[in-house]
Amino acid sequence: MTSAGPSGLVTAKTLLHDAAPASFNVTIFDSQSRIGGLWPAHKSDSAGLVHPLMVANQSKHTVQFSDLAWKETDPEFPKAWQIGRYLERYSKEYGGADIRLGHKVVKAEYQARSKWEVHTISEKGTETSIFDYLVVATGFFGEPLWPEGITKQGEVPIIHSSKYRDIESLLSKAKDTSDKILIIGGQMSGVEIAGTVATHLSSLVHSPGGKSIPNAERFTIHHVSQRPAWTVPLYTSVKPDIPAPPFLPCDFPSYNLALRPHTLEDTQGHITVEAARKSNSIYRSVLGTDQSVFSQETKIDEELLDKPPVLAIGLHYMDFVRSGLIKPHRGRLLNITEDTAVISPKGCKKSGGEEFIGNIAAVIVATGFDSSPSITFLDGTIKEFLSHSPAHPDLPLALAFHGTHHSSFPTLGFVGFYRSPYWGVMEMQARFVTRLFQEHAGNNLNTLSPSLQAALRLDNSIERTLALRNDPRCSQFPMVRARTGYTNLCTNRDYAALANGRPMDILTPARYISPGASEAQRAQAAENLKSTYNTALAGLTGNRFIAPAVFRSLLGEWILERDLVSKLPSHPSGRFIGTAKFLLRNGTADGREHKFSTSHPERESDGAVDPPDMGLEYLYIEDGEFAATDTNMRFRATRRYIWRYDEDSEKISVWFARTDDPSRADYLFHEIEFIPPPSLVPDSNNGEVPTGDGKDKRESTSGKDEGWRAKAKHLCVEDWYNVHYEFFFQAVNLREWKLGYSVMGPKKDYTIHGTYRRKPAR
Structure with missing residues (x-):
């Protein structure tokens, strides 16, 4: 194996744990001092190609292998260093490979009887080893x-x-x-x-x-x-x-x-x-x-x-x-x-x-x-057979059956050597390469099903890859799913709920577990499926993910109109017209030091303690003119708050700004609690979602014009604030939202109704 990244680790696991007992001994060479490939091992691991705090652009339900579940407390979209931690757990759970870190493969020569002579270099010098099979799992990120x-x-x-x-x-x-x-x-x-x-x-x-x-x-x-x-x-x-x-x-x-x-x-x-x-x-x-x-x-x-x-x-x-x-x-x-x-x-x-x-x-x-530097250890003759073209970095090699092999080299396999590696595809490729190697070894295991044999006979991936290289209509991600004939292990429970009258029949690696998986592996897959099911159910029938969707879309400038109606002369009624800006910044500890001082951060693998992750927050600046209703009084009015999003609790909170430094938070004003529309509350039929005709009941039950509602309460000394919100989306983006207060106290009795509309683009 030529890498200890996701592709190399899943291939090693497949050869060692999913193949026939004692079929293979596996050695992994990796030039780095840690496993994980692109994925950093901890928050401060910044030497690689991926920023450790980068957020994955797919959820943990996709960035997973079938037989290792993410922890329930892990975020929906893990950061790069958390993916590195997942790979560490995967390597420990499915060990057995001889992983040689700090060993760079500099040459792999094809020898007689289809064997491979692999030359590596490390601090100890150069080494030469002979292997029966070679898997290239170096990935596309060469230079x-x-x-x-x-x-x-x-x-x-x-x-x-x-x-x-x-x-x-x-x-x-x-x-x-x-x-x-x-x-x-x-x-x-x-x-x-x-x-x-x-x-x-x-x-x-x-x-x-x-x-x-x-x-x-x-x-x-x-x-x-x-x-x-x-x-x-x-x-x-x-x-x-x-x-x-x-x-x-x-x-x-x-x-x-x-x-x-x-x-x-x-x-x-x-x-x-x-x-x-x-x-x-x-x-x-x-x-x-x-x-x-x-x-x-x-x-x-x-x-x-x-x-x-x-x-x-x-x-x-x-x-x-x-x-x-x-x-x-x-x-x-x-x-x-x-x-x-x-x-x-x-x-x-x-x-x-x-x-x-x-x-x-x-x-x-x-x-x-440029992916070509990832295969410099293959000599020119081999690369010529593989139609290597440095001029086409997205399609550098022409490989058969979804980028897995070439018939000229029956003991050479490729896993994850394509753009946009979907983890389930890597896992399928690893299984297919394992089957090919078993078939070549002559173990008479009948590893290739009739349908797979037929697919191999009809496969024209090499010709199509060559044609794509100069195709002006080539897609952004030209590689497609690996079809390996595995059974879909999805059950009816995986159809989490209806969306537009159709089930959420979600493709995830856990649905395609190895046929020979152990009970422990199947338990992990079941945990993954349960997590995916619960996530889809919570999103379609509750208020999950509304807070992050709202928080993301607040960024920028809004036109604000607010009416204040007071029943007491001490607080004049009037109208405010101005702007509200949400200015994004890293989270600060002001006002919430106690939370972070008493938390128990997860420890790094090397024993160091992770610093707390305070996420992101907004500095809210409101500025405009207030005009009293019953007088000619007009004055400029401004206020500041700090809006925060906590990923762990999935809550948005609003904090008062300090009077001595209005860029800093003082104390909590309120937390926003989103209220599911009536149609999103599951029926009382054992908690199951009715299938019906799939129509969205919100259009009839709560009206086509109803936005996402939210509420909050706050006691300020003797004054009680009842806060209500309504957020109106246009697809994924907020187009308008409303914020109102009812304030009651010994010397206060007034209501505020404000409307925020998006300011046009600059």
Whole structure:
């Protein structure tokens, strides 16, 4: 095995625990000092290609192997270091491999009788070993790709997105006249890094205390991409056309088998015009917009609807675009001279109409990775058989049966060597490669079923891969699921609830456990299935995931109109008109020190203690004019609060700001409690969801115009505050929300009704 990342670990586990007893002895070589591959082992493990605090863009129900359950307390979308911890547990649970860390494979030679001579180098020197079989599990992330004509050393700092860690380091050499951060690349990593840098910059500007970078508010982020991507948040809805939609992790609707045709057609990455229009229509429906509400530069206009869609996952990217902190530019980077970038809107050559972006402080290239360095240990003859092409980093090798092998080398297998590795696919590939090796060993185990043998005879993956290399209609992720003929072990209970009249028949690795799995493995798979079931049920029939959906969509500026009606002359009635800004920043401990001092943080594997994760929060700034109803009195009014989201409890809380430093929290005002619409409360039939005709009862029971309601209470000395909210969504984004108070006390008796409407994009 050539890596101890997810692909290598699942292959080792399959060879050792799912194959016939004592069929294989497994050795894993990895150049790193830890297992996990891309995934860091702890919060401070920042030496690799993935930021340890990066949030996965798929939920734990997808980022899993079939026979190891995530802990119930793990977040729905784990951070990179938590995935590293999961892999540590997986390696311990299914041990038995000889894992040799700090050993880099430098050459693998194909010998007589189909054996492999593997040469490694380590601190101890060079070693040579002979193996019967070789599995390449190195993955696609060989070396960062750089735009043509852009050197790694320039007038301003230039780094790859995989090397970004914090805003202070990025801007440490910024000149006083520099005010722009340039990001190059428009797909997953480009959107992700732009949103991350914007979050860090916003936090730097709006957090209390001294500033490590003077005048940080001068910086803006300029994101250059050839075309906009559909940018989907972490939580989406199966019912995006109502103002109070239920929310689920974004991969649940995507992997709902009930929405797919009964006979799947393997298109192997080629997207027809009809398929493109259908996919683009789905994304527009999911988001409720063509993205022009954020910026004309992010709009998916008519000319793009016929083209294969580009998808990105972005938590706050779009709202930072709307606020103006991120400024998108359509085009291709031609060059950078001193601190000025030249952007061509028409391609790779100057053709008139170039855009110049000056006063650049730093550049981040998010142009992906070159996969060829991951297979440098294979000699030229082998790579020639495999049709190796460095010019096609997304399809560097032409391999058979979904990227798993080549008939010329029956003892060579590939697992996870493709773009966008879905963990279930890696697991299926590992099982298939294991079967091939068992068949080659001549154990007469009949490991290949008749259907699988037929699929192998008909397989034309190599020819199709070669055709895709220069196909202008090649999809963003050209590799498809591995079909290995395994039985779907889903039960009726996995159909969690109805969405638009169809079951949530969610594709997850735990549904495809190995046929020879042990009782312990089956128990783990059952735990995974139960977690997925409960998650879908809670999202469709309760108020789960509403808090994170609301909190994410508050970012930016709102137009606020508020009416105050008082029954006492001490508090004049009137109307307030102004704006409200939600300014994102890292969570602070002010006002909640007790919570973190008494918590019991999980310990690192090396014995160190994790610092508490305080998540994100908003500094809320309200500013405008209050006009009294019965007098000509007018005055400017402003107030500040701190809004916080706690991922563990999935609650939003509002805190008073300190009078001596209004950027800091003082004490708790209230926690927001979301109220499920009547139709989302499960029927009293043993807690099961009625199947019926699948219609959404909210349209008849609570009205088409009802938003998500929430309530809170607060006693301030002798005054009692009853607080009520209503949030109206347009698909995944808030379009309007209302906040009202009823205040009663010895000297107070008034009500407040305020409406927040989204301010148009800058």
